[in-house]
Amino acid sequence: MDTASSTLLLELGVVVLALAIVARLARRVGLPAIPFYLLAGLAFGQGGIADVGAAEQFIEVGAEIGVILMLLMLGLEYSAEELVTNLRRSVGAGVVDMVLNFVPGLAAGLLLGWDLLPSVLLGGVTYISSSGVVAKLLADLDRVGNRETPVVLTLLVIEDLAMAAYLPIVGGILFGGSPAKTVVTVVGAMVVVAAVLGMALRWGDRVSSLALSGSSEVLMLTLLGVTLVVAGLAERIQLSAAVGAFLVGIALSGEVASLGRGLLLPLRNLFAAVFFMFFGLSVDPTLIPEVALVAGSLALVTTVTKVATGWWAAGREGIGKRGRMRAGTALVARGEFSIVIATLGVQREADLGALAAAYVISLAVIGPLLSRFADSLATLTDGRAGYPRAGHSRPSV
Amino acid sequence: MLASRVVSWWKMVTADEGDWDMVDVIETPMPGVGVRYGMTARSGRALGVVSHHTGRRDLIVYDAADPDAALVAVELTEDEGKALGELLGGSRIVEQIQDLVHQVEGLMIDWVRVGEDAELAHETLGNAAVRTKTGASVVALVRGDEAIPAPGPDDQLLPGDTAVVVGTPHAVRALAQLLHSER
Numbered sequence: 001m002d003t004a005s006s007t008l009l010l011e012l013g014v015v016v017l018a019l020a021i022v023a024r025l026a027r028r029v030g031l032p033a034i035p036f037y038l039l040a041g042l043a044f045g046q047g048g049i050a051d052v053g054a055a056e057q058f059i060e061v062g063a064e065i066g067v068i069l070m071l072l073m074l075g076l077e078y079s080a081e082e083l084v085t086n087l088r089r090s091v092g093a094g095v096v097d098m099v100l101n102f103v104p105g106l107a108a109g110l111l112l113g114w115d116l117l118p119s120v121l122l123g124g125v126t127y128i129s130s131s132g133v134v135a136k137l138l139a140d141l142d143r144v145g146n147r148e149t150p151v152v153l154t155l156l157v158i159e160d161l162a163m164a165a166y167l168p169i170v171g172g173i174l175f176g177g178s179p180a181k182t183v184v185t186v187v188g189a190m191v192v193v194a195a196v197l198g199m200a201l202r203w204g205d206r207v208s209s210l211a212l213s214g215s216s217e218v219l220m221l222t223l224l225g226v227t228l229v230v231a232g233l234a235e236r237i238q239l240s241a242a243v244g245a246f247l248v249g250i251a252l253s254g255e256v257a258s259l260g261r262g263l264l265l266p267l268r269n270l271f272a273a274v275f276f277m278f279f280g281l282s283v284d285p286t287l288i289p290e291v292a293l294v295a296g297s298l299a300l301v302t303t304v305t306k307v308a309t310g311w312w313a314a315g316r317e318g319i320g321k322r323g324r325m326r327a328g329t330a331l332v333a334r335g336e337f338s339i340v341i342a343t344l345g346v347q348r349e350a351d352l353g354a355l356a357a358a359y360v361i362s363l364a365v366i367g368p369l370l371s372r373f374a375d376s377l378a379t380l381t382d383g384r385a386g387y388p389r390a391g392h393s394r395p396s397v
Numbered sequence: 398m399l400a401s402r403v404v405s406w407w408k409m410v411t412a413d414e415g416d417w418d419m420v421d422v423i424e425t426p427m428p429g430v431g432v433r434y435g436m437t438a439r440s441g442r443a444l445g446v447v448s449h450h451t452g453r454r455d456l457i458v459y460d461a462a463d464p465d466a467a468l469v470a471v472e473l474t475e476d477e478g479k480a481l482g483e484l485l486g487g488s489r490i491v492e493q494i495q496d497l498v499h500q501v502e503g504l505m506i507d508w509v510r511v512g513e514d515a516e517l518a519h520e521t522l523g524n525a526a527v528r529t530k531t532g533a534s535v536v537a538l539v540r541g542d543e544a545i546p547a548p549g550p551d552d553q554l555l556p557g558d559t560a561v562v563v564g565t566p567h568a569v570r571a572l573a574q575l576l577h578s579e580r
Contacts, residue, residue, distance in 0.1 A: 077429040086428050135429075145447050145457035147465040150425045150433060157428040258451060323465030375466075 011055035015044070019273045030140075031368055032133045034335045035361040037273050041280015042288070042357065059278050066275030067340055068231045068245040069268040072223075074131060074160055075249015076257045076264075080200035083250065086157045093151075093313040094158035100305040102127040108298050109352075117173055118349035124166055125342050125356050126302045130335025130364065131156045137330060137368050148314045148323040152330050155313060163337060164193055164247070167240040170344055189239045193247065200251040208256040219256070220263040242340060272336065279339050280357060282346060287354035295358035303366060306331045325378035326371070333367025334360050437464075446478075454478035505566040508539075512577040513556045523550030531571040533564030 022036035087094070105126030109119025134156060138144050168189030172182050200207075211226070213219045227248045234244025252260065310328030319327070342356030370377070425433045427447065435445040443459035445467075452475035460468040473481065511518055517525045528534050538545040538552060539559040545552060554560065560576055562569050 082426065082428045085426070142467060142470050144430065145433065145445055145455050145467040145470045147435070147445075147459075150427045153428045153430060319465050320463060322463050326466070375463075 008055055008058070012058060015055055015059065015274075015277065016270075018044070019277060023273070032130075032136065032333070032335065032364050033273070034130070034133065034276055034339075035364040037276035038280040038339070038357050038361055041277035042283060042285045043280075044277070045281040045283065045285060056281075059274055059281070062271050062274040063278035064241070064275075065228075066268075066271035066273070066278075067242050067343070068227060069264060070132075070272050070275070070336055070340070071242045071246040072227050072249045073261060073264060073268050075246040076252060076261050077131075078157060078160075078250060079253045079257075080197055080204055080250050083157060083161055084197070084201065086154050087161055090154045090158060090313075093155060093309075093316070094162065096312060097155055097159065097309045098127060098162065100309050101302055104298060104301045104305060108294060112294065112351070114349050114352075117170070118345045118352045120170060120173070121341055121345040121352060122355070124163075124170070125334070125338040125359060126298060128159050128163060128334065128337045128341070129156060129306065129331045130333045130337065130367075131160060133333040133335045133364060133367065134330055137333065137371055141372065143326065143330075146323065146326065148310075148317070148319045148327040151314045151317055151319070151327050152310065155309070155331060160246075160337075164243050165190065167243045167341075167344075168193065168238075170341075171238050171240045174344060185238050188237070189243075192234075192237070192239055193243065196247040196251060200247075200253075204251055204253045208252050208254050211252065211256050212259075216259070216263055219259060223252075223256075223260050223264060224267070276336075276339060279343060279353070283353040283357045284350065285354075287351060288358055291351055291355040291358055295355050295362065298355075299359055299362045299366065302334075303332050303363065303370070307370075322375050322378040326374040329367070329370040329374040329377070331367075332363060332370055334363040456481070504563065505569045507562045507569045507573055509560050509562050509573045509576045511554050511556050511558045511560060515554075515556065515577055516575050517554050518556045519553060521551055521553050522548055525554060527572055527575065531564070531575065532568035533562050533572040535560045535572075536563050537561040 018040050019037060022040045023033045026033040026036045102123040104123075106119050106123035108126075109122040110116075112119075114122070134152065138146075138149060138152070143149055169186050172186035172189060211219065211222050213222065227245050230248050231241035231244040234247075235241040249257075307325070307328030310331045311324045314324040314327035338356060338360050342352055346353040421436065423435045425435070427433055431447060431449040431451075433445055433447045435443065437443045442461060443464040445457040445459065447455040447457065447470075449455070454473040454475065454477070456471045456473060456478075457467045458469040460466045517527070522535060535548060535554075537560075538548050538554070539561070540555065540557075554576070562572050562576075564572065
């Protein structure tokens with residue numbers, strides 16, 4: 001075997017093994033793996049522990065596939081109908097969520113003297129909670145059946161849907177050139193997104209049954225192939241590959257979606273881990289100390305704003321104090337999508353990568369911790385359970 | 398607001414007292430997970446079922462001190478959920494009809510016991526002409542252990558039968574009135 005390919009295998013093996021070790025560590029301490037993957041990336045990167053030169057190209061492509069698979073899986077979670085109904089019914093909560101959590105990031109970017117685009121991206125980073133971390137958290141803490149859980153899930157859906165609108169807009173600004181051209185790109189992207197959603201609502205079942213096959217191998221290859229093609233096409237028309245993959249996931253429903261989730265999960269786990277590490281790699285670790293203060297303050301402010309969002313939204317559903325605190329703290333964790341968004345702007349603003357990495361690492365740890373102690377936090381606020389008295393105007397369950 | 402709504406009033410008429418016992422079951426969609434059903438028992442405890450898209454069912458008993466929080470969550474497979482439903486007095490028809498309710502907004506399904514002296518007791522469905530009178534239809538009759546899934550005009554409404562009635566809430570209430578009230 002020639003040295004180049006053996007070096008590649010060795011380096012790749014070391015990288016994947018390192019990911020396995022940090023994921024195991026994360027599990028041991030009961031925290032999400034994302035911050036650990038990011039830290040691993042930072043450690044491997046410029047000036048870090050080891051050099052992964054030869055494997056870098058593979059990791060770069062793998063990272064891109066990781067984003068696509070994450071968004072595809074996200075889309076597979078929801079049907080178009082669920083998205084549209086939720087959007088219609090909970091748009092108010094979605095707007096509050098966006099205003100409270102997007103503005104701090106945007107403001108911080110502008111205060112740092114950044115251009116508009118990286119500031120808008122930082123707003124996205126602080127806005128979007130991590131569906132993955134939150135879903136895992138709710139399951140781990142046995143809170144899936146709780147009354148506040150639908151509130152949390154609804155907010156997550158709206159955020160995810162907002163991403164489908166946000167990414168093309170940012171993409172439009174990023175590649176647009178003249179203002180007129182940007183507007184055309186953005187409007188075009190919106191039309192495509194709306195058209196796909198409409199088609200998924202109408203013909204989703206038929207499209208899904210086309211993909212169905214008796215063999216899981218065929219189904220997996222079909223799903224992966226279709227998604228990559230659509231993502232590539234979407235990228236070509238500047239809609240962003242991630243949004244293309246998300247739309248494929250939305251369009252598929254029923255049996256194909258549930259089988260597909262099972263089949264693609266191991267692939268998603270591998271490539272998503274590679275993606276987070278790659279992001280860590282692309283950040284210059286020496287920038288972290290410089291941005292630590294900003295990242296910390298931003299994390300503090302947006303922890304409060306997320307808790308406020310959940311608190312308010314759960315309150316509207318007649319949920320008691322402890323439930324409101326659980327809903328608020330559950331939403332604090334930021335993760336995969338904040339990193340996906342930050343990726344778009346690291347070329348323009350080197351500090352954005354370092355800031356997003358530090359921010360996500362802290363909130364992906366703080367969020368789950370706060371969530372675990374939500375009940376005690378709620379009790380702390382006034383020293384008693386603080387549940388509305390019976391007969392209060394709240395639904396019976 | 399979430400899309401919560403009261404799905405069904407399982408009305409049961411005890412033949413001798415004509416007493417209505419209503420249970421509000423609240424349905425809340427859980428995007429990406431499924432649907433949560435919740436109710437509060439007369440004893441004051443809140444109960445719930447999370448019906449996952451995958452077929453999994455979680456039986457939830459809520460904390461008495463904090464009725465938003467699941468105190469116990471028991472994970473059941475689809476079959477186990479069905480078995481438990483049977484034990485608790487449901488029937489397979491209920492489930493099928495519930496599916497129907499989920500598909501059509503504004504539609505109400507009710508189970509009405511035909512009273513001993515009801516206006517329509519012993520009438521055939523043809524003669525009773527309930528749809529013309531009230532706008533609601535009788536889509537099934539349950540007589541003892543036997544079910545008549547799609548009763549024809551010649552099928553009789555016997556006292557003690559349970560009629561499965563479908564229509565707008567208003568029409569269903571009107572028909573229920575006819576089925577249990579005295580002449």
